[in-house]
Amino acid sequence: MDIAFRPRPAVAAIEVLDxxxxxxxxxxxxxxxxxxxxxxxVALIGPNGSGKTTLLRCLLGLHRPDSGSxxxxxxxxxxxxxxxxxxxxxQRLPLDPSFLLTVREFLAIRxxxxxxxxxxxTRFVDDQLHEAVAExxxxxxxxxxxxxxxxxxxxxxxxxxxxxxDPELLLLDEPTAGxxxxxEEDFYGLIAEVHRRxxxxxxxxxxxxxxxxRHASRVxxxxxxxxxxxxxxxVMNAESLxxxxxxxxxxYHHHHHHHPxxxxxx
Amino acid sequence: MxxxxxxLRALLAAVLLGPLCGFIGVFVTARRxxxxxDTIAHAALAGVxxxxxxxxxxxxxxxxxxxxxxxxxxxxxxxxxxxxxDTIMALLLSGSVALGMVIxxxxxxxxxxxxxxxxxxxxxxGWGDVVLAAAVLVLVGSALLLRLNALSLMTAHxxxxxxxxxxxxxxxxxxxxxxxxxxxxxxxxxxxILVTSLVVIPPATARNLAGSLRQQILLSLLFxxxxxxxxxxxxxxxxxxxxxxxxxxxxxxxxxxxxxxxARRSQAPSP
Numbered sequence: 001m002d003i004a005f006r007p008r009p010a011v012a013a014i015e016v017l018d019x020x021x022x023x024x025x026x027x028x029x030x031x032x033x034x035x036x037x038x039x040x041x042v043a044l045i046g047p048n049g050s051g052k053t054t055l056l057r058c059l060l061g062l063h064r065p066d067s068g069s070x071x072x073x074x075x076x077x078x079x080x081x082x083x084x085x086x087x088x089x090x091q092r093l094p095l096d097p098s099f100l101l102t103v104r105e106f107l108a109i110r111x112x113x114x115x116x117x118x119x120x121x122t123r124f125v126d127d128q129l130h131e132a133v134a135e136x137x138x139x140x141x142x143x144x145x146x147x148x149x150x151x152x153x154x155x156x157x158x159x160x161x162x163x164x165x166d167p168e169l170l171l172l173d174e175p176t177a178g179x180x181x182x183x184e185e186d187f188y189g190l191i192a193e194v195h196r197r198x199x200x201x202x203x204x205x206x207x208x209x210x211x212x213x214r215h216a217s218r219v220x221x222x223x224x225x226x227x228x229x230x231x232x233x234x235v236m237n238a239e240s241l242x243x244x245x246x247x248x249x250x251x252y253h254h255h256h257h258h259h260p261x262x263x264x265x266x
Numbered sequence: 267m268x269x270x271x272x273x274l275r276a277l278l279a280a281v282l283l284g285p286l287c288g289f290i291g292v293f294v295t296a297r298r299x300x301x302x303x304d305t306i307a308h309a310a311l312a313g314v315x316x317x318x319x320x321x322x323x324x325x326x327x328x329x330x331x332x333x334x335x336x337x338x339x340x341x342x343x344x345x346x347x348x349x350x351x352d353t354i355m356a357l358l359l360s361g362s363v364a365l366g367m368v369i370x371x372x373x374x375x376x377x378x379x380x381x382x383x384x385x386x387x388x389x390x391x392g393w394g395d396v397v398l399a400a401a402v403l404v405l406v407g408s409a410l411l412l413r414l415n416a417l418s419l420m421t422a423h424x425x426x427x428x429x430x431x432x433x434x435x436x437x438x439x440x441x442x443x444x445x446x447x448x449x450x451x452x453x454x455x456x457x458x459i460l461v462t463s464l465v466v467i468p469p470a471t472a473r474n475l476a477g478s479l480r481q482q483i484l485l486s487l488l489f490x491x492x493x494x495x496x497x498x499x500x501x502x503x504x505x506x507x508x509x510x511x512x513x514x515x516x517x518x519x520x521x522x523x524x525x526x527x528x529a530r531r532s533q534a535p536s537p
Binding site: 086087094096104106109143 | 295297411414418419422425429469473478479482
């Protein structure tokens with residue numbers, strides 16, 4: 001159920017038409033059509049190799065598609081100007097531990113008022129960041145180096161950082177890849193809370209089907225093209241999704257628990 | 267005590283370039299570009315040889331230009347081929363050294379010059395070099411300070427930096443150009459073989475003692491200053507080339523900083 005307040009329900013946060021991308025001669029995206037309404041929290045799912053990452057890179061202006069069009073926030077293609085209204089939460093930071101960037105410094109970089117953090121007293125920076133830091137519950141992490149955070153801590157810091165720019169659209173890449181199972185539920189709760197409070201559009205990009213039931217109001221399944229879309233229940237039972245994930249796929253019907261003996265599905 | 271003019275020039279160059287190498291080094295090490303810095307330093311040998319071949323008495327200009335050329339080649343090959351970074355750099359490093367040695371061996375009377383460029387020589391620092399060092403300090407230092415946020419963000423995550431509006435590709439090229447200038451001009455003091463030590467050791471020493479990026483940058487500046495200045499000061503009375511003196515001073519500071527890690531550990535509250 002979509003309980004978010006939507007001020008402009010007809011506006012599309014993302015509109016993709018006939019997007020085609022070939023990588024190294026192989027067709028990766030073969031005419032993707034996608035429309036995500038503003039204000040929703042949705043999931044873009046697909047198995048490994050389905051083109052999720054490529055589509056995400058196109059949406060962020062990191063890869064130029066061979067053909068087709070992308071419209072973000074009803075305005076146009078992902079130019080640097082338009083990307084100011086978009087938040088991106090990557091899976092992890094490929095950061096060397098020899099680089100001592102702290103959470104405080106990492107966050108300060110993203111906000112014009114604290115851009116001069118290098119010359120400013122810590123107190124000033126903390127005052128400026130206080131609200132956003134409290135919202136994502138990362139106050140205790142401010143002095144920690146970003147390179148030393150756990151998966152769950154890093155995700156909270158990354159979301160906090162992207163929220164500093166008041167984005168209208170938030171794209172999360174495999175948000176719980178580095179988060180342990182008990183932490184997952186808290187994490188999605190936190191995103192849902194942010195979504196409710198800020199009325200922004202949230203797109204969870206993931207190969208993990210289990211989270212879809214509980215957290216997304218709409219699911220788009222990608223396998224070269226958008227092979228099915230709809231409410232989570234419909235999509236999870238669709239024949240095309242079974243084919244995309246292979247015939248042995250069985251959807252989870254409830255939130256999965258930690259299995260002490262078995263490996264957790266990836 | 268009165269300073270000899272050559273000593274004054276060498277000390278001035280050291281206090282200008284030492285902190286600069288320490289500053290840029292924080293980002294060089296974090297971006298895993300230590301070997302890159304080493305490669306462009308070695309490329310300078312071919313530039314020096316070409317300078318002598320052209321009959322120049324001061325080969326600084328061809329040295330800087332050839333290093334820039336090799337830096338550009340590394341980036342170009344990286345974008346155009348599927349070769350690993352290490353492979354590309356090892357290829358250009360050995361290729362430049364070989365080219366330099368072939369040219370130098372054809373020229374009469376330059377074998378003695380070789381050691382100065384390999385290990386550094388305070389006697390070879392002219393007023394022109396001091397002025398260039400000051401100019402590079404102002405240029406590179408202000409560029410790093412003005413673009414500190416963009417540089418930090420692209421060091422943390424290039425794609426994230428792109429979405430935040432940083433022109434990542436252009437910044438990458440600019441960073442490489444500034445690093446090349448810094449390294450090429452520091453060769454007078456440290457020599458081709460050891461110049462990377464001034465870029466790599468100060469940030470590593472600072473890493474052992476600092477608790478934030480700001481502290482790491484400030485400490486790295488300080489260790490660069492102490493290492494370069496101290497090394498040059500030791501070089502003359504001990505009658506040693508300045509490169510090894512600077513590098514050993516930096517190494518002693520690094521070893522001392524290891525005690526700092528232990529002190530920090532014992533201070534940290536047990537979990």
